[in-house]
Each structure stands twice: as structure tokens, then as C-alpha cells.
Amino acid sequence: MERTLSIAEKSLLTLEEAAEYFNIGMQKLRDLTNDDHCPYVLWNGSKRLIKRKSLEEFLYSQYSI
Numbered sequence: 001m002e003r004t005l006s007i008a009e010k011s012l013l014t015l016e017e018a019a020e021y022f023n024i025g026m027q028k029l030r031d032l033t034n035d036d037h038c039p040y041v042l043w044n045g046s047k048r049l050i051k052r053k054s055l056e057e058f059l060y061s062q063y064s065i
Contacts (some may be wrong), residue, residue: 011052012042018050022059032065 007013007021015033019026032055033041033048040054059065 012049013052015048015050018052018055021052022055024065028065 007017010017013021015026015029018024019029022029029050032038033050040051040058042049042051
């Protein structure tokens with residue numbers, strides 16, 4: 001029996017999952033993660049995965065985005 005993880009249990013999220021989890025639009029996430037040295041993105045080829053905890057910490061430290 002295969003168990004699926006909820007978004008809150010995953011350490012890496014797709015853009016779609018991150019947009020749903022953080023309630024942020026896809027374009028805003030793309031804007032935030034376009035930098036090659038972004039600390040909360042892991043590139044898997046051309047696919048970007050969001051490091052959930054790192055982005056969470058970044059967002060909590062911001063006044064606005």
C-alpha cells in the first residue's frame with residue numbers, strides 16, 4: 001500500500017504545490033525564484049523545486065512581497 005504525503009509533510013514542493021501551500025500566485029513564485037543562486041530553490045534539470053522550510057522562513061521575515 002502506497003502512502004501519499006500531504007504538502008505540509010514534503011520538504012520539496014513543485015511550483016503548483018508551493019502556490020497552494022503558501023497561497024501565492026504562480027507568477028509571483030517564479031519571480032521570487034528566478035535567481036540562479038536563490039537559497040530556497042533546488043533545480044532538477046530545468047524543473048525548479050521549492051525548499052518548503054527555507055521559503056517559509058524567508059516569507060515570515062518579509063513585510064511584503
